[in-house]
Amino acid sequence: MKIFSSEQLYEADKITTEKQQITSEELMERAGTQIFQWLHQRLQGAPVPIHIFCGIGDNGGDGLVVGRLLIEQGYNVIVYVVNCSDKRSENFLHNYDKIKNVTKKWPILMTSEDDFPEINPEEIIVDAIFGIGLNRCPDGWVKELIQYINKRKAFKLAIDIPSGLYSNSPLEDKEAVLSANHTLTFQAPKLSFFLPETAPFVSNFDVLDIGLDLEFLHKSEPLAHLISKPEAQRFYQPREKFGHKGTYGHALLVAGSYGKIGAAVLSTKAAFRIGAGLVTAFVPKCGYPILQTAIPEAMVITDKNEEYISSIEVDFEPSAIGVGMGLGKNKATVEALKKLFTNTESPFVIDADALNNISKNKELLKLLPKNSVLTPHPGELKGLIGIWKNDYDKIEKVKKFSSKHEVVVIIKGAYTLTVYGDKLYLNSSGNPGMATAGSGDALTGVITGLLSQGYDPLLASVFGVYIHGRAGDIAAGQMGYEALMAGDIIEFLADAYIDLFNNTKNDEPYEK
Numbered sequence: 196m197k198i199f200s201s202e203q204l205y206e207a208d209k210i211t212t213e214k215q216q217i218t219s220e221e222l223m224e225r226a227g228t229q230i231f232q233w234l235h236q237r238l239q240g241a242p243v244p245i246h247i248f249c250g251i252g253d254n255g256g257d258g259l260v261v262g263r264l265l266i267e268q269g270y271n272v273i274v275y276v277v278n279c280s281d282k283r284s285e286n287f288l289h290n291y292d293k294i295k296n297v298t299k300k301w302p303i304l305m306t307s308e309d310d311f312p313e314i315n316p317e318e319i320i321v322d323a324i325f326g327i328g329l330n331r332c333p334d335g336w337v338k339e340l341i342q343y344i345n346k347r348k349a350f351k352l353a354i355d356i357p358s359g360l361y362s363n364s365p366l367e368d369k370e371a372v373l374s375a376n377h378t379l380t381f382q383a384p385k386l387s388f389f390l391p392e393t394a395p396f397v398s399n400f401d402v403l404d405i406g407l408d409l410e411f412l413h414k415s416e417p418l419a420h421l422i423s424k425p426e427a428q429r430f431y432q433p434r435e436k437f438g439h440k441g442t443y444g445h446a447l448l449v450a451g452s453y454g455k456i457g458a459a460v461l462s463t464k465a466a467f468r469i470g471a472g473l474v475t476a477f478v479p480k481c482g483y484p485i486l487q488t489a490i491p492e493a494m495v496i497t498d499k500n501e502e503y504i505s506s507i508e509v510d511f512e513p514s515a516i517g518v519g520m521g522l523g524k525n526k527a528t529v530e531a532l533k534k535l536f537t538n539t540e541s542p543f544v545i546d547a548d549a550l551n552n553i554s555k556n557k558e559l560l561k562l563l564p565k566n567s568v569l570t571p572h573p574g575e576l577k578g579l580i581g582i583w584k585n586d587y588d589k590i591e592k593v594k595k596f597s598s599k600h601e602v603v604v605i606i607k608g609a610y611t612l613t614v615y616g617d618k619l620y621l622n623s624s625g626n627p628g629m630a631t632a633g634s635g636d637a638l639t640g641v642i643t644g645l646l647s648q649g650y651d652p653l654l655a656s657v658f659g660v661y662i663h664g665r666a667g668d669i670a671a672g673q674m675g676y677e678a679l680m681a682g683d684i685i686e687f688l689a690d691a692y693i694d695l696f697n698n699t700k701n702d703e704p705y706e707k
């Protein structure tokens with residue numbers, strides 16, 4: 196699914212009205228009707244009081260449409276106009292008249308703190324104060340209203356976007372954003388729904404298709420792509436009938452040090468489970484019996500050193516190399532990395548201590564093979580690009596880094612972000628149960644295993660991140676978040692593959 200900027204959505208809005216020969220009021224009626232239907236389906240006529248707070252722009256107009264449709268259906272609705280300015284939009288005014296024609300009185304006008312209503316916990320709040328047209332940070336009594344609403348225990352449903360949040364620019368004041376329980380967004384999710392600083396205000400969301408012009412949406416280059424099952428299905432490369440183990444490559448995992456051999460075990464196993472034909476683990480001597488016992492399928496080559504890696508030598512050309520998990524920061528290891536990057540043609544996945552060593556020895560950056568995949572978590576990312584002011588600044592810095600060094604960068608976490616030059620891919624799978632030691636090692640094994648099967652670096656990254664997250668989701672479905680361990684993600688890769696073409700189950704990622 197594509198994620199568009201607010202400018203693109205306004206453009207789509209305009210083109211849609213022209214091409215479909217409808218007025219913007221008709222488009223708003225369509226949008227409001229969808230919100231009404233969503234609520235009506237769930238409420239089934241329940242007499243619960245519904246408080247609708249409408250701004251004076253088109254988001255407020257949507258709120259007025261929803262209010263009118265609910266009232267016509269017999270719901271108990273109280274509509275407020277958050278009268279923060281006299282510049283009411285035409286669509287707002289049109290619907291302001293229409294709701295009055297139904298109720299025979301104007302909605303309640305709010306102009307200060309004195310107008311804040313009482314709202315009980317079991318009631319419902321609809322937030323239609325500001326949408327994607329927010330052009331400055333809410334302040335004064337409007338900010339206080341947002342804070343007042345946030346303190347109510349009632350269920351809060353935001354229309355299009357929680358008020359106070361920009362769709363694709365940084366947060367200015369987190370005290371001035373409505374914290375929604377659920378958001379119903381029009382046509383496409385907004386970028387801020389996925390970024391760590393702003394996503395918590397959105398929690399769950401549904402996308403409502405309001406029929407904006409498909410040709411325009413199809414042609415437009417989006418801000419980002421959201422990767423879910425349909426996209427992952429397209430990326431999958433089926434196995435060949437006459438394929439043999441050589442067809443699926445020979446992956447090499449360079450990992451582990453004394454006390455951290457588990458990192459090598461996890462990444463090696465994951466490379467097998469994702470489908471690499473042959474997998475070799477390169478570990479310090481102390482890792483030999485562990486690897487051979489834990490994964491009999493794997494080949495093992497050891498360093499001459501007992502406890503850490505000091506010189507990486509293998510007698511074959513790997514189809515892909517995953518390096519860094521549990522390596523440690525020994526000087527000899529840094530030298531070994533330098534040689535490895537300089538002398539090897541194979542595609543790389545670079546993780547964990549390989550990244551930390553690069554951050555501490557920036558000369559290594561120049562040696563990074565082109566099209567390598569870097570998989571930092573936010574801590575490791577700071578070492579690479581320095582600190583960032585906000586999520587958008589972070590994205591810009593990573594884009595620059597990716598272009599400069601010609602590498603794919605995967606920023607791990609909730610909604611893992613893959614950056615390749617100017618392109619952004621957001622992952623929809625995964626869950627907080629995966630915040631557990633070793634789940635990143637599993638991801639490195641997955642991407643290395645995909646590279647070894649011939650996926651190109653960007654595809655291996657985006658597909659690998661999705662399927663790793665999906666395995667985590669299926670695992671969490673069986674064992675819950677807390678009990679989940681990295682090894683479980685690897686075991687459930689099998690289910691994630693099978694699930695890829697199982698279209699019967701609803702695995703929409705948004706409601707967790």
Ligand SMILES: NC(=O)C1=CN([C@@H]2O[C@H](COP(=O)(O)OP(=O)(O)OC[C@H]3O[C@@H](n4cnc5c(N)ncnc54)[C@H](O)[C@@H]3O)[C@@H](O)[C@H]2O)[C@@H](O)CC1
Binds near residue numbers: 251253325328
């Ligand atoms: N573009 C689309 O595709 C569609 C948009 N629709 C609705 O239209 C919304 C956008 O409407 P608008 O562009 O009218 O913008 P909004 O309704 O989001 O709000 C903008 C209005 O509030 C004022 N404002 C902005 N920030 C303020 C602040 N901090 N304090 C006080 N006033 C502030 C602006 O000056 C403007 O008058 C969408 O979010 C959506 O709800 C839908 O009706 C259907 C289609």
Ligand SMILES: Nc1ncnc2c1ncn2[C@@H]1O[C@H](COP(=O)(O)OP(=O)(O)O)[C@@H](O)[C@H]1O
Binds near residue numbers: 547572607634635
């Ligand atoms: N809250 C979360 N939601 C989704 N995925 C998560 C969450 N927390 C962690 N993950 C995933 O788990 C993995 C953690 O990687 P990392 O931090 O490198 O762990 P480790 O270093 O212990 O292996 C990443 O793939 C990340 O995207």
Ligand SMILES: [K+]
Binds near residue numbers: 323353
């Ligand atoms: K809103």
